[in-house]
Amino acid sequence: xxxxxxxxxxDSGGGAGIQADIKAITLLGGFAMSAITALTAQxxxxxxxxxxxxxxxxxxxxxxxxxxxxxxxxKTGMLFSAEAVHxxxxxxxxxxIACVVVDPVMKSKGGDTLLQEPAIEVMxxxxxxxxxMVTPNLDEASFLCGVAIDSVEKMRDAAxxxxxxxxxxxxxxxxxxxxxxxxxxxxxxxxxxxxxPRINTANTHGTGCTYAAALATEIAKGYTPxxxxxxxxxxxxxxxxxxxxxxxxxxxxxxxxxxxxxxxxWECSSxxxxxLKRLQQAGIGHxxxxxxxxxxxxxxxxxxxxxxxxxxxxxxxxxxxxxxxxDPAPGASRHVAKIILTVLKYDRRFRSAxxxxxxxxxxxxxxxxxxxxxxxxxxxxxxxxxxxxxxTLEWGTDQVLSRAERIPDIIFDTGDVGKEPMIRVLGTxxxxxxxxxxxxxx
Numbered sequence: 001x002x003x004x005x006x007x008x009x010x011d012s013g014g015g016a017g018i019q020a021d022i023k024a025i026t027l028l029g030g031f032a033m034s035a036i037t038a039l040t041a042q043x044x045x046x047x048x049x050x051x052x053x054x055x056x057x058x059x060x061x062x063x064x065x066x067x068x069x070x071x072x073x074x075k076t077g078m079l080f081s082a083e084a085v086h087x088x089x090x091x092x093x094x095x096x097i098a099c100v101v102v103d104p105v106m107k108s109k110g111g112d113t114l115l116q117e118p119a120i121e122v123m124x125x126x127x128x129x130x131x132x133m134v135t136p137n138l139d140e141a142s143f144l145c146g147v148a149i150d151s152v153e154k155m156r157d158a159a160x161x162x163x164x165x166x167x168x169x170x171x172x173x174x175x176x177x178x179x180x181x182x183x184x185x186x187x188x189x190x191x192x193x194x195x196x197p198r199i200n201t202a203n204t205h206g207t208g209c210t211y212a213a214a215l216a217t218e219i220a221k222g223y224t225p226x227x228x229x230x231x232x233x234x235x236x237x238x239x240x241x242x243x244x245x246x247x248x249x250x251x252x253x254x255x256x257x258x259x260x261x262x263x264x265x266w267e268c269s270s271x272x273x274x275x276l277k278r279l280q281q282a283g284i285g286h287x288x289x290x291x292x293x294x295x296x297x298x299x300x301x302x303x304x305x306x307x308x309x310x311x312x313x314x315x316x317x318x319x320x321x322x323x324x325x326x327d328p329a330p331g332a333s334r335h336v337a338k339i340i341l342t343v344l345k346y347d348r349r350f351r352s353a354x355x356x357x358x359x360x361x362x363x364x365x366x367x368x369x370x371x372x373x374x375x376x377x378x379x380x381x382x383x384x385x386x387x388x389x390x391x392t393l394e395w396g397t398d399q400v401l402s403r404a405e406r407i408p409d410i411i412f413d414t415g416d417v418g419k420e421p422m423i424r425v426l427g428t429x430x431x432x433x434x435x436x437x438x439x440x441x442x
């Protein structure tokens with residue numbers, strides 16, 4: 001297990017600083033250690049007070065950790081004073097620590113000063129030359145370079161200027177730009193853009209801390225700086241997507257979301273396999289359409305097709321029963337995923353669906369069973385929807401749900417030129433869907 005030392009301040013609100021670092025490092029498989037530089041009284045709205053710890057005590061913490069446990073990587077966060085920056089740089093030189101990630105924390109989300117102005121020059125002169133990686137956001141990069149940075153082109157110029165201050169690699173985080181969130185990685189030879197879709201949330205407290213801690217951990221695990229940056233980006237992206245609406249200001253990111261997502265995907269897969277067994281025992285082969293079937297199950301925080309688990313290669317008819325070629329996997333069915341993701345916009349409880357063969361008799365059985373049945377007409381779909389492969393399912397499902405009082409059990413269409421008519425069975429879980437299919441099958 002790699003040993004990661006975070007040298008930063010404590011956040012009493014738990015969303016940033018030492019607390020965020022320890023969570024990220026631990027969840028990524030590292031052993032987290034800390035040297036606290038300051039105590040803060042803060043929450044999601046503001047930093048109410050800062051109590052810097054004596055420099056000698058900061059040094060004692062670093063000595064105690066390095067001399068006994070050892071260190072594979074160091075991440076620095078809020079250092080606050082010039083004296084603290086000087087002391088931390090001295091200890092890094094003393095112990096010849098090669099893997100150092102410097103997050104030049106200058107201000108909080110609420111605008112509070114977290115790095116005194118005299119400390120900035122000391123950081124540039126003493127700490128940056130020791131860094132394997134420096135990770136300023138746009139505001140920090142603008143301050144370091146003395147020019148406003150409001151585009152990817154200016155980020156490139158700033159990355160070169162900051163690297164001239166001594167670090168081996170620079171990542172400028174572009175989250176404050178409009179559009180996709182694009183970070184810029186620069187190693188002195190080339191710039192690489194690392195982009196991810198923007199997530200519409202105010203809950204971004206601790207983003208920089210969590211990202212830098214993840215970066216240090218991934219580098220310590222053996223990934224190259226660029227690979228580590230890409231992995232850290234994916235980690236923080238999920239943490240932001242599943243951020244926590246706590247407090248009355250900027251809520252914290254959720255680093256545990258990555259572990260939760262893995263656990264949710266496993267549970268979805270297990271639930272699908274159990275439902276498949278139930279359907280196989282029930283002999284519902286006659287309900288498999290010409291284009292075959294698939295069943296999907298979305299994780300609770302699903303936002304894209306990669307969050308919907310389904311059967312690769314679909315579900316096929318095998319005489320009176322059904323069969324699959326592989327175990328369920330995330331992103332295995334674009335079509336079923338589109339249906340489920342559309343339903344989730346209306347009711348987050350309905351996370352599963354399966355398509356089965358259409359016939360007027362089957363629809364009558366659905367109604368006889370007491371299921372709520374709804375229909376959309378493919379012939380009415382707009383031309384642009386027809387021309388985009390797979391868009392009909394999203395459009396048709398939305399057409400039904402936009403006028404429904406509740407989520408129906410069944411949504412069907414009678415097809416169009418070159419399009420097989422189809423029934424979609426909706427449910428809260430795969431077993432809920434399977435029970436409905438079995439009821440209408442016999």
